[in-house]
Amino acid sequence: MSHANQPRPMTSRRSGPLTGQAQIPGDKSISHRALILGALSVGETRITGLLEGEDVLDTAKAMAAFGARVQRHGNGDWTVNGVGVGGFCEPEGVIDCGNSGTGVRLIMGAMATTPITATFTGDASLSRRPMARVTDPLSEFGASVTCREGGRLPITIQGIEDALPVRYRTPVASAQIKSAILLAGLNAPGETVVIEAEPTRDHSERMLAGFGADIRSETTSEGHVITLVGRPELRAQPVAVPRDPSSAAFPVAAALIVPGSEIRVPGISRNPTRDGLYVTLREMGADLLFENDREEGGEPVADLVVRYSRLKGVSVPAERAASMIDEFPILSVIAAFAEGPTIMNGVGELRVKESDRIDAMARGLEANGVRVEETPDSMTVHGMEAVPGGATAVTHLDHRIAMSFMVLGLASQSPVTVDDGGPIATSFPDFTDLMRRLGADLD
Numbered sequence: 527m528s529h530a531n532q533p534r535p536m537t538s539r540r541s542g543p544l545t546g547q548a549q550i551p552g553d554k555s556i557s558h559r560a561l562i563l564g565a566l567s568v569g570e571t572r573i574t575g576l577l578e579g580e581d582v583l584d585t586a587k588a589m590a591a592f593g594a595r596v597q598r599h600g601n602g603d604w605t606v607n608g609v610g611v612g613g614f615c616e617p618e619g620v621i622d623c624g625n626s627g628t629g630v631r632l633i634m635g636a637m638a639t640t641p642i643t644a645t646f647t648g649d650a651s652l653s654r655r656p657m658a659r660v661t662d663p664l665s666e667f668g669a670s671v672t673c674r675e676g677g678r679l680p681i682t683i684q685g686i687e688d689a690l691p692v693r694y695r696t697p698v699a700s701a702q703i704k705s706a707i708l709l710a711g712l713n714a715p716g717e718t719v720v721i722e723a724e725p726t727r728d729h730s731e732r733m734l735a736g737f738g739a740d741i742r743s744e745t746t747s748e749g750h751v752i753t754l755v756g757r758p759e760l761r762a763q764p765v766a767v768p769r770d771p772s773s774a775a776f777p778v779a780a781a782l783i784v785p786g787s788e789i790r791v792p793g794i795s796r797n798p799t800r801d802g803l804y805v806t807l808r809e810m811g812a813d814l815l816f817e818n819d820r821e822e823g824g825e826p827v828a829d830l831v832v833r834y835s836r837l838k839g840v841s842v843p844a845e846r847a848a849s850m851i852d853e854f855p856i857l858s859v860i861a862a863f864a865e866g867p868t869i870m871n872g873v874g875e876l877r878v879k880e881s882d883r884i885d886a887m888a889r890g891l892e893a894n895g896v897r898v899e900e901t902p903d904s905m906t907v908h909g910m911e912a913v914p915g916g917a918t919a920v921t922h923l924d925h926r927i928a929m930s931f932m933v934l935g936l937a938s939q940s941p942v943t944v945d946d947g948g949p950i951a952t953s954f955p956d957f958t959d960l961m962r963r964l965g966a967d968l969d
């Protein structure tokens with residue numbers, strides 16, 4: 527699915543104090559995985575709290591195309607009757623993953639060791655993104671891959687029947703590469719091993735274990751090593767999807783930079799592979815209070831109270847990047863209101879997300895009067911007392927760029943406009959209404 531083709535400009539304006547409770551939607555990463563693992567399981571998986579953003583709805587459609595029975599029963603309430611590991615049927619049509627890198631990469635992994643053929647496509651943003659990082663290891667299982675030059679979509683994969691297990695060191699820190707390999711390893715005999723130089727989000731490991739797979743993670747001299755025993759019978763599970771810390775980052779940022787604000791964000795993830803932004807904000811002097819630590823759906827969560835804070839710039843270490851990889855756009859907005867520079871290191875991966883996020887944020891911030899310096903894998907934002915605003919930022923079909931500049935405009939001197947807010951629907955369809963309920967002036 528692709529969001530409306532007509533660009534939808536949005537504008538945000540300097541707002542009064544934000545107050546109230548921000549009910550964040552379900553985690554996008556966990557939602558994708560719940561649908562895919564449900565489809566690869568025997569029995570009925572009931573999912574509650576599923577994110578009903580376009581990315582996830584595209585994955586739901588894809589799982590149905592591969593033969594699972596996927597049904598919506600109410601807001602976030604879904605069931606998936608799976609076909610078992612290796613049970614995917616050959617889809618009749620092309621699998622359109624819209625704007626979603628997670629969707630297309632994990633689904634290619636899930637089907638690569640089943641003897642069926644599938645063709646994958648996506649929107650203009652997804653079609654620019656590198657896919658060889660996933661199709662290369664899938665070829666090592668024995669799958670045949672046909673793709674556009676440069677390893678980009680559209681891609682046709684002919685899955686292999688007698689796959690061989692793979693031992694693979696990921697070339698960059700990427701949970702999508704890791705997860706695609708693990709999903710392919712489900713239908714290979716023996717042990718499939720993924721080695722990461724540094725840990726990335728561990729939702730796949732947690733959920734594969736929850737569905738009955740034999741999977742273990744350990745840190746050795748080689749790095750972070752994940753070992754999966756192939757050909758398990760995955761058992762259908764109830765999945766309660768926790769709320770998305772990457773989506774929560776936007777109202778959290780707004781409360782931090784709009785004077786007089788205090789908001790509450792219930793049930794936010796405290797998964798250490800996802801909390802780098804909150805560690806960084808604490809270092810910047812943010813007033814963050816986490817309460818009621820608990821576990822939901824196998825994930826650590828807590829309630830967060832955020833208050834407006836006078837912040838100072840910091841240097842973010844490169845080894846923290848993976849645990850906050852999607853939060854750098856909104857961090858660069860927060861940094862614009864901090865005292866001194868905020869240096870973001872080891873962020874080269876931002877250049878191959880839905881957009882080149884370093885370039886998109888640097889150009890948009892500069893247009894709105896903020897000084898930014900960049901290198902191939904770093905970005906430095908120089909904070910200022912009063913951010914001018916008053917310009918239009920180009921979003922390049924990137925939801926997090928759009929939401930970041932909508933937050934900027936809530937505290938800048940003059941309004942901020944984005945050329946197209948449509949892509950926000952891929953991850954946070956309720957963003958505008960939720961922000962308005964907190965008192966934000968945007969449309």
Ligand SMILES: O=C(O)C1=C[C@@H](OP(=O)(O)O)[C@@H](O)[C@H](O)C1
Nearest residue numbers: 555628699700701702703851852
């Ligand atoms: O595995 C996932 O669900 C995701 C992993 C991240 O990508 P990489 O791990 O490939 O950097 C992140 O950018 C994306 O939003 C979701």
Ligand SMILES: C=C(OP(=O)(O)O)C(=O)O
Nearest residue numbers: 625626627628629852879
């Ligand atoms: C990069 C992101 O998602 P994906 O890779 O799934 O498109 C994101 O949500 O910021």
